[in-house]
Amino acid sequence: MEFAFTPEQEELRRQARSFLDANPDAPLAELRELGWLGVSVPEERGGGGLSFVDETILFEEAGRALYSGPFLTTAVVLPALSEVDEQAWSVELDGLVPHLNQVDRVLREDMTAVPAEGETLATVDETRPLGRIEQVADSNYLEGSGSFEAVRLRLLAGLAAEAVGVAQKALELGVAYVSEREQFGKKIGAYQAVSHPLADTYVETELARSLAYWAAWCVAEEDERTPVAVAAAKSFCAETAVAACERSIQVHGGIGFTWEHVLHRYYKRAQWIDAFGGHAAKQREVVAAALLD
Amino acid sequence: MDLRDTPEEAAFRAELRTWIETNLSDEIRRGRFEEAGRDWSRKLHEAGYAGLTWPKEYGGAGAPYSHQAIFLEEMARAEAPPHLGVIGLGMAGPTIIAHGTDAQKQKHLEKILSTEEIWCQGFSEPDAGSDLSAVRTTARSENGHFVVDGQKVWSSFAHIADWCILVTRSDPGSERHAGLTYMLVDMHAPGVEVRPLRQITGEAEFNEIFFTGVEVPTENVVGEVGGGWQVAMTTLLHERGTLGFALTAGLESQIRKLIALARKRGATPVQRDAIAREWIGLQAVRYTNYRSLTTLMKTGIPGPEGSGAKLWWSEANQRVTKLALELLGPEAQIVEDGGYWQHQQLRSRGNTIEAGTSEILRNIIAERVLGLPRSR
Numbered sequence: 001m002e003f004a005f006t007p008e009q010e011e012l013r014r015q016a017r018s019f020l021d022a023n024p025d026a027p028l029a030e031l032r033e034l035g036w037l038g039v040s041v042p043e044e045r046g047g048g049g050l051s052f053v054d055e056t057i058l059f060e061e062a063g064r065a066l067y068s069g070p071f072l073t074t075a076v077v078l079p080a081l082s083e084v085d086e087q088a089w090s091v092e093l094d095g096l097v098p099h100l101n102q103v104d105r106v107l108r109e110d111m112t113a114v115p116a117e118g119e120t121l122a123t124v125d126e127t128r129p130l131g132r133i134e135q136v137a138d139s140n141y142l143e144g145s146g147s148f149e150a151v152r153l154r155l156l157a158g159l160a161a162e163a164v165g166v167a168q169k170a171l172e173l174g175v176a177y178v179s180e181r182e183q184f185g186k187k188i189g190a191y192q193a194v195s196h197p198l199a200d201t202y203v204e205t206e207l208a209r210s211l212a213y214w215a216a217w218c219v220a221e222e223d224e225r226t227p228v229a230v231a232a233a234k235s236f237c238a239e240t241a242v243a244a245c246e247r248s249i250q251v252h253g254g255i256g257f258t259w260e261h262v263l264h265r266y267y268k269r270a271q272w273i274d275a276f277g278g279h280a281a282k283q284r285e286v287v288a289a290a291l292l293d
Numbered sequence: 294m295d296l297r298d299t300p301e302e303a304a305f306r307a308e309l310r311t312w313i314e315t316n317l318s319d320e321i322r323r324g325r326f327e328e329a330g331r332d333w334s335r336k337l338h339e340a341g342y343a344g345l346t347w348p349k350e351y352g353g354a355g356a357p358y359s360h361q362a363i364f365l366e367e368m369a370r371a372e373a374p375p376h377l378g379v380i381g382l383g384m385a386g387p388t389i390i391a392h393g394t395d396a397q398k399q400k401h402l403e404k405i406l407s408t409e410e411i412w413c414q415g416f417s418e419p420d421a422g423s424d425l426s427a428v429r430t431t432a433r434s435e436n437g438h439f440v441v442d443g444q445k446v447w448s449s450f451a452h453i454a455d456w457c458i459l460v461t462r463s464d465p466g467s468e469r470h471a472g473l474t475y476m477l478v479d480m481h482a483p484g485v486e487v488r489p490l491r492q493i494t495g496e497a498e499f500n501e502i503f504f505t506g507v508e509v510p511t512e513n514v515v516g517e518v519g520g521g522w523q524v525a526m527t528t529l530l531h532e533r534g535t536l537g538f539a540l541t542a543g544l545e546s547q548i549r550k551l552i553a554l555a556r557k558r559g560a561t562p563v564q565r566d567a568i569a570r571e572w573i574g575l576q577a578v579r580y581t582n583y584r585s586l587t588t589l590m591k592t593g594i595p596g597p598e599g600s601g602a603k604l605w606w607s608e609a610n611q612r613v614t615k616l617a618l619e620l621l622g623p624e625a626q627i628v629e630d631g632g633y634w635q636h637q638q639l640r641s642r643g644n645t646i647e648a649g650t651s652e653i654l655r656n657i658i659a660e661r662v663l664g665l666p667r668s669r
Contacts, residue, residue, distance in 0.1 A: 001296060001297065001299065001302060001359060001583055001586070001587070002294060002295050002299075002587055003296060003580065003583040003584045004294065004584065004588070004591070005294060006294075006586040009294075011604050017494065037469070038440075042651065053294055053556055058547060061334065084357070105491060107493055108594070164463045166459075171663075175663050175665065178665065179664070179665060179666065186666070189659070189664070189665035189666045190666040190667060190668050190669070191666050192652070192659075193469040193663045195655070195656070195659035195660075195663075195668065196652075196655040196656075196659065198659060198663060198665070199654075199655040199656075199659045199662075200660040201602060201654070201664065202601065202658055202662060202663055203600075203601030203605055203658065206598040206601060207574070207577035207578060207581055207601070207605065208582075209529055209581075209584075209598075210576075210577050210578075210580035210581040210583075210584055210598075211573070211576060211577045213294070213584075214576065214580045214582070217294055217296050217481060229576075232572075232573040232576055232577075236573050236574070236577060240515070246309070248538065278339035284565075284566050284569035284570060285565075285569070287572060288565040288566065288568060289567040291568065291569065291572055292552065292555055292556060292560065292565060292568065
């Protein structure tokens with residue numbers, strides 16, 4: 001049993017963080033140049049030859065930076081192609097397509113690929129629009145490997161990792177603020193009514209992190225527990241991210257409720273993650289069925 | 294990252310499972326706590342499972358922490374009784390190894406491993422609970438020995454213990470962390486009196502200990518006279534070391550029973566959701582322990598992520614036991630077949646108080662892990 005990242009993986013995280021801090025809205029093409037697309041695809045199919053665990057580090061950092069492009073959706077489709085291509089991809093789940101207006105093609109549940117044409121809807125998280133495919137002119141079956149279920153599991157595991165990045169950032173913002181802000185002659189972080197909710201966020205974020213990495217490892221190893229691990233991670237990580245943002249907004253007081261503060265963007269992303277592919281309670285139905293039926 | 298047992302860990306686990314199957318009889322499992330516990334503890338020692346992580350030079354197995362984690366998991370899975378020497382093996386022994394004299398090591402370590410000596414902990418007092426530095430039990434130096442007077446409380450095993458790790462105030466004018474002395478006290482010495490404390494469950498796991506003019510030889514002091522705080526911190530560090538694994542393994546067996554109950558009795562959609570939630574939380578805390586363990590094995594210090602394990606476990610165990618009563622329905626208040634869940638539910642209220650209250654644990658995380666300003 002070894003539950004830690006390698007020095008190479010830690011280095012990948014450092015690079016990802018410093019790049020995304022400086023370029024949170026970089027075009028997908030720049031991420032491709034960095035070698036971030038197709039990380040877990042074997043080299044002979046044009047990929048990076050690494051594992052889904054490595055890729056998960058990037059998803060987590062993208063969540064932390066609130067990266068706005070169709071990185072996750074493209075990355076989870078590429079392993080299903082016969083060869084890594086240069087298109088931007090999205091995935092249709094429950095009739096909804098993230099980033100429909102920003103991608104070239106969309107993978108549907110029957111494993112057909114269609115052009116990204118349709119109506120884009122306004123979303124609470126403006127950086128992650130959802131669309132509906134209207135009419136399909138030309139579709140083709142993907143002559144690749146794997147099932148749609150494998151794509152869906154990668155996507156949900158990736159969302160869980162993004163949620164961990166969101167929760168961690170919301171926690172750090174809260175800790176920084178209450179360490180500076182003074183009321184009644186004291187830094188407000190000294191009050192336990194303020195510090196204890198942040199301690200809870202810390203505990204939950206570490207638990208969420210463990211589940212997200214476990215799910216990623218299961219995906220990478222094609223472990224038989226993958227569907228349950230992914231459902232567990234998606235539900236816990238999304239709820240953790242939402243709660244982390246809510247507590248952080250609360251300890252910020254009025255400023256945390258304003259449009260100009262960054263927190264509402266994290267909060268909206270957290271809720272987007274929770275909803276897409278099914279809320280936490282929906283994911284727990286998968287777990288309950290595995291345990292009780 | 295590899296979340297499977299290494300071949301070496303798998304071999305240790307397999308060997309341990311076989312050993313448990315051969316040695317853990319129903320008599321031991323269901324026997325009275327003390328006699329069955331002594332029998333079981335002796336067997337564990339003879340098989341080399343006592344003091345797994347202790348250095349070989351002190352009679353331990355010198356095994357990596359991963360073996361201790363596997364040991365705790367398998368013991369909980371088999372529902373084996375607790376080792377009677379948990380305080381000796383997990384707290385007194387490691388403290389003596391770290392700070393004790395050669396004579397103390399000679400005298401006690403082997404007997405701790407064999408459970409010939411059972412140990413208890415004399416830290417908390419009626420007015421020194423979460424605030425250990427408020428200790429008032431006095432140790433007065435007199436002709437080559439100390440005379441101890443005072444009262445300790447919440448002491449598990451004290452009613453059967455032979456020895457006690459005791460924190461005393463040896464400098465009468467001192468305050469808080471200064472002037473404390475850590476000593477090993479013979480529980481059979483004149484002036485030591487133990488009174489069991491009956492809990493809300495009706496049973497008495499804990500005790501009060503009264504010390505009245507108890508003579509303790511100076512050579513029983515661990516560390517420096519007046520340097521007891523640092524020694525006590527070593528003890529508490531060891532208490533928390535692989536504690537997470539023991540707690541998580543216990544929760545796993547609890548949730549397994551809960552699932553069996555739900556399958557037998559049926560569960561509403563709301564209850565199914567709650568059960569799934571607890572199972573997910575269990576996986577989360579298990580894998581967090583593994584992350585912390587990996588850090589411990591690489592650096593010698595457990596990772597900070599493990600600091601939430603006890604906090605999470607205690608609240609989860611309270612929810613799980615209450616959920617079980619809910620599954621039992623209106624009959625939940627009838628005590629049948631030993632009243633397992635009724636007892637467990639009442640006992641779980643102690644979980645957020647013992648070994649660091651949840652409030653203290655949140656303070657520790659806020660101040661030491663998150664670096665927030667101190668609250669006092």
